[in-house]
Amino acid sequence: MSVICVIGTGYVGLVTGTCLADMGNTVTCIDIVQEKIDRLKQGILPIYEPGLEEMVERNVHAGRLNFTTSYSEALKDCEFIFIAVNTPTGDKQGGADMRFVESAARSIAQELDHYAIVINKSTVPVGSGDLVTRVIRENLANRKVSFSVVSNPEFLREGSALLDFQNPDRIVLGSSEPEAAHKVARLYLSLRAPIVATDLYTAEMIKYASNAFLATKISFINEIAQICERLGADVKEVAVGMGYDKRIGRAFLDAGLGYGGSCFPKDVRALAHMADEAGLHPQLLHAVMDINHDQRRLVITKLTSILETLQGKTIGVLGLAFKPNTDDMREAPAIDIIRWATQQGATVRSYDPIARETGRVALEREGVDMTKVTFCDDAYAVAEQADALVVVTEWNEFKSLNMKRIREVMREPVLIDGRNLYEQSEIRRHGFVYRGIGRGA
Ligand code: UGA
Helix, strand or coil: CCEEEEECCCHHHHHHHHHHHHCCCEEEEECCCHHHHHHHHCCCCCCCCCCHHHHHHHHHHCCCEEEECCHHHHHCCCCEEEECCCCCECCCCCCECCHHHHHHHHHHHHHCCCCEEEEECCCCCCCHHHHHHHHHHHHHCCCCCCEEEEECCCCCCCCCHHHHHHCCCCEEEECCCHHHHHHHHHHCHHHCCCEEEECHHHHHHHHHHHHHHHHHHHHHHHHHHHHHHHHCCEHHHHHHHHHCCCCCCCCCCCCCCCCCCCCHHHHHHHHHHHHHHCCCCCHHHHHHHHHHHHHHHHHHHHHHHHHCCCCCCEEEEECCCCCCCCCCCCCCHHHHHHHHHHHCCCEEEEECCCCHHHHHHHHHHCCCCHHHEEECCCHHHHHCCCCEEEECCCCHHHHCCCHHHHHHHCCCCEEEECCCCCCHHHHHHCCCEEECCCECC
16 A cells, blocks of 8 residues: 555545545645645535545544645655646636646655655646656755656546546556556556556646547537527437447537536637647637537527516526536536526526535626525525526436426426426426427427
């Protein structure tokens, strides 16, 4: 078993550190925010992720998982140092902000007094492995400490991150030092996943290309949805029919309100930016982003085509988080939809099973007029006196709503199913005016 330090207790860092501890390693997670560490020590997590709280508690209790703000404490005797800090969009062109990666590398250099392998888990622009090496080397000054750098991008999905960590499709390891990559591979041995061993640049690119491809699948099916709607086909069934082809696969062909979250929007922007900077014009990536942006507008277009105007109307919004099983509001379609609806004179009643507080904070931060937004305790309360309901996030509990009851309390029975959750004939049977995404049939 190994001694590991994980830098950053955000989504990736906390999941990675906790899962590595659960595999029997001794892990110290470090964060520069004292309050975050104090709360983690009390078992209070900064994010919601199913199963994570219990796993943290179990491993802290077993003495395998520790939290600190001190680099000297975290780096003591450690063999592996994971950098898992965030790399947000840093400029208008979409380039990644490397400030946190650089300062992590600086802090490693200042405190490291023995050989260790530095592993980059953050999604970083191609070439960042070299940057980390350079920053560490410069800050070691004349101290003779050796280290290796390995790129090991993560492919966790929010909401199923623990399962994804424990059952990876592949482990990607990039390094110019095969021996170091080999040692990192041993950490993951018990997961029995294929290992893709490659150079640093290629490993970094695999992460961007994977996220961009998945985003492309989503924008592709959303474009097909538009065509379906016009020509009278049902995109849900089209996706099923396409998905049986092994070369295509059914996953990520759910038409809806487009992708959000902390990864796809940022990573597609960053990849397009890298290509632009290299003098290329990545047409497909730009189209993927444009389609994604327009997809959210569809809700407003559909609402106004039925209600004629949003002025003075009450719109019920079911779901705020960018996807189910998370309270993450980053780049959530709900923000734009609520902003546009309120700007057009509507009031909004909303409900999310988990993202109520994060939703409120995000809407406030994004400048939404909060006097026009109410947060309700369940979907039925949202429906009360509403002129239309919009399903924005496909939480499980929305799948089994009592539609008769919903219909009875609404002022107008209009349902915009932004995630194609319902059987349209069934909903119409209850007297609703129903509009899904790409369901012309
Ligand atoms: C994504 C990737 O799936 C992970 O592999 C990757 O590690 C992660 O980004 C990251 O780079 O950190 P995540 O953002 O948690 O994970 O969520 P996904 O489940 O991939 O969904 C992303 C967005 O696409 C959501 O807004 C979801 O609603 C949307 N989506 C997904 C669709 O609109 N249609 C689909 O068929 C699938």
